[in-house]
Amino acid sequence: MHERFPGLARRLPWAVLILLTLFPLVAPALGLEYYVGFVRRALIVAIAATSLNFILGYGGMAALGHAGFVGVGAYTVVALVEAGFSSAWLAWASAALVAGLAAAAIGAVSLRTRGVYFIMITLAFAQMLYYLAVSLRTWGGDDGYGIYTPLVMGTWLDAAHAQIFYWVVLAIAAGVFALFSRVAHSRYGHALRGIRDNETRMVALGYPVFWLKLAGFVAAGAVAGLAGGLLASHNAFVSPGMMHWTQSALLLVMVMLGGAGRRWGAPLGVALWLTLEEVLKLYTDYWHWPLGLLLLLVVFHAPQGLAALLERRGART
Amino acid sequence: MSLFHAQGLVKRFGGLLATDHVELAVEAGEIHALIGPNGAGKSTLVNLISGLLPADAGRVVLDGVDLSTLSPHQRVRHGLARCFQITSVFRNDSVRDNLLLAVQAQAGSSFRFLRRRELERSLAVRAEALAVRTGLAEVLDRNAGTLPHGLQKRLDVALALAARPRLLLLDEPMAGMGPEDSQQMVAMIHGLRSDTAILLIEHDMDAVFQLADRISVLVYGRVLTTGDAAHVKGHPEVQSVYLGTEVPACG
Numbered sequence: 001m002h003e004r005f006p007g008l009a010r011r012l013p014w015a016v017l018i019l020l021t022l023f024p025l026v027a028p029a030l031g032l033e034y035y036v037g038f039v040r041r042a043l044i045v046a047i048a049a050t051s052l053n054f055i056l057g058y059g060g061m062a063a064l065g066h067a068g069f070v071g072v073g074a075y076t077v078v079a080l081v082e083a084g085f086s087s088a089w090l091a092w093a094s095a096a097l098v099a100g101l102a103a104a105a106i107g108a109v110s111l112r113t114r115g116v117y118f119i120m121i122t123l124a125f126a127q128m129l130y131y132l133a134v135s136l137r138t139w140g141g142d143d144g145y146g147i148y149t150p151l152v153m154g155t156w157l158d159a160a161h162a163q164i165f166y167w168v169v170l171a172i173a174a175g176v177f178a179l180f181s182r183v184a185h186s187r188y189g190h191a192l193r194g195i196r197d198n199e200t201r202m203v204a205l206g207y208p209v210f211w212l213k214l215a216g217f218v219a220a221g222a223v224a225g226l227a228g229g230l231l232a233s234h235n236a237f238v239s240p241g242m243m244h245w246t247q248s249a250l251l252l253v254m255v256m257l258g259g260a261g262r263r264w265g266a267p268l269g270v271a272l273w274l275t276l277e278e279v280l281k282l283y284t285d286y287w288h289w290p291l292g293l294l295l296l297l298v299v300f301h302a303p304q305g306l307a308a309l310l311e312r313r314g315a316r317t
Numbered sequence: 318m319s320l321f322h323a324q325g326l327v328k329r330f331g332g333l334l335a336t337d338h339v340e341l342a343v344e345a346g347e348i349h350a351l352i353g354p355n356g357a358g359k360s361t362l363v364n365l366i367s368g369l370l371p372a373d374a375g376r377v378v379l380d381g382v383d384l385s386t387l388s389p390h391q392r393v394r395h396g397l398a399r400c401f402q403i404t405s406v407f408r409n410d411s412v413r414d415n416l417l418l419a420v421q422a423q424a425g426s427s428f429r430f431l432r433r434r435e436l437e438r439s440l441a442v443r444a445e446a447l448a449v450r451t452g453l454a455e456v457l458d459r460n461a462g463t464l465p466h467g468l469q470k471r472l473d474v475a476l477a478l479a480a481r482p483r484l485l486l487l488d489e490p491m492a493g494m495g496p497e498d499s500q501q502m503v504a505m506i507h508g509l510r511s512d513t514a515i516l517l518i519e520h521d522m523d524a525v526f527q528l529a530d531r532i533s534v535l536v537y538g539r540v541l542t543t544g545d546a547a548h549v550k551g552h553p554e555v556q557s558v559y560l561g562t563e564v565p566a567c568g
Contacts, residue, residue, distance in 0.1 A: 182430075182431060182433075183430045183431070185433045185434060185435070186429055186430050186431055186432055186433065186434060187421055187426075187427045187428075187429040187430075187432070187434050187437075188427055188428060188429055188430045189430075189434075190414075190417070190418060190421065190427075190434055191418070191421070191422075191427040194407060194418050197407050197408075197409060197410070198405060198406075198407055200369070200401075200405065201401070201405045201406070201407070201476070202418075202422075203369070203389045203390050204367065204369075204389065204393065204398070204399055204401070204405070204476075204477070205390075205393065205418065205419050205422040205476060205479070205480065206390045206393030206394055206398075206422045206423060206480055207390055207422050207427060208390050209390065212427065212428075215428065
């Protein structure tokens with residue numbers, strides 16, 4: 001793809017972005033109105049997955065508690081709504097900030113461990129957050145919390161178009177994706193990949209490995225929190241279930257399916273997984289097993305993920 | 318006063334006293350070899366000095382600065398760099414990217430998030446200069462993992478040199494090398510002595526006697542004796558525990 005069709009590789013993302021931008025305008029004509037909400041949710045999940053891909057794929061940190069930060073973001077929005085605030089921008093910014101702080105505290109402890117221990121300790125922290133949410137009666141506890149007065153983005157924005165929230169989500173998703181892609185090529189991005197590949201050598205080169213990892217972990221946590229804030233707005237409902245460990249595992253699966261450490265890994269994985277889920281649900285109640293089968297196929301035939309497979313195919317044709 | 322001083326270093330692994338009150342001094346401009354039979358605790362000592370292992374007791378002083386409480390990466394900033402017995406490079410990256418990463422660690426902060434690193438000309442210049450100095454200029458664009466063993470070892474040394482160390486710890490740089498590669502490595506190490514003092518851990522006795530100004534012999538975690546080549550060769554205990562009873566694996 002990169003040698004033979006350099007133009008295609010560069011233009012395809014822009015084409016996708018334009019299609020996504022136009023989608024809410026043409027969807028009603030095609031009878032696909034329902035799917036505007038579906039794409040919006042997929043975009044939000046892609047934001048969370050992109051942040052996970054950053055620490056997992058580029059930083060080598062196999063965090064199994066990422067949904068915990070999504071949940072912290074969502075519950076931050078709940079807290080602000082409960083306190084009477086109604087600005088969406090304030091809510092989302094706070095979601096990112098609070099989740100970033102949570103990631104700093106959790107990362108400061110977790111990043112002292114490696115490998116399986118890191119997986120287990122991030123899982124443990126996320127489960128603590130889950131049970132904390134279950135026990136918080138004022139925010140709905142087990143039953144969750146409905147947001148009945150929608151957050152406002154500003155009068156001129158809210159009134160502009162019925163689908164304005166979709167475009168806001170799309171803009172944030174594109175911005176987050178562009179930002180992480182850019183950071184990957186910076187000094188910091190190179191250092192992070194060095195840590196993934198050979199941590200001991202990075203220490204011996206004089207890198208403050210712990211602080212570099214913590215910075216990435218906090219950034220990823222904050223962005224996951226932002227996704228959580230957007231998800232709270234999207235669903236107008238928040239429940240502890242969104243930070244259950246299976247949600248963290250699902251994010252990991254989507255990133256690995258798409259290709260951990262690949263630029264397009266996270267959005268590809270999310271798009272494929274959610275689309276298949278949506279389609280399979282139309283035909284069967286047992287939609288889990290074909291997805292499991294797909295996962296097996298990918299593990300055996302494209303262990304580097306879909307993005308890697310496409311890159312190789314592209315290079316060969 | 319010596320450039321480098323290890324004072325009363327102790328390391329225990331359970332009941333095993335791996336490092337037993339080691340005293341070691343390296344002078345400025347010196348190549349100081351550390352020899353000893355397998356299991357004498359040479360690699361443990363290197364790990365204690367570089368800080369990858371925490372010492373149970375003792376101090377490590379470089380240029381009058383006590384490094385004992387500093388983390389390994391801070392010790393590098395103070396001029397203490399090391400290589401690895403088992404070659405430790407970034408195998409999936411090109412030699413150029415390996416060197417860039419090493420140079421970047423010493424050229425300002427790595428907490429820079431937006432500017433593309435490839436635009437930083439000064440890093441590229443320093444990486445290329447390092448390649449020329451270590452004889453890697455011909456293989457800059459090859460993947461480090463595909464290089465022959467001798468060149469990978471060279472790259473390992475080059476990565477440590479990027480830190481511009483005042484004391485360089487070389488942990489068996491000739492390990493697994495044929496005679497030809499060994500001689501090239503000897504020449505390279507010889508060329509470094511004007512830039513940095515070197516603590517050389519090595520099994521290859523020919524190389525040690527060619528390079529070292531002084532030699533310390535480590536046995537059961539203790540420094541048996543320190544002196545020049547003639548002193549060590551003539552030392553009766555050294556002959557019995559090391560040179561006499563065990564044939565060193567000369568490469």
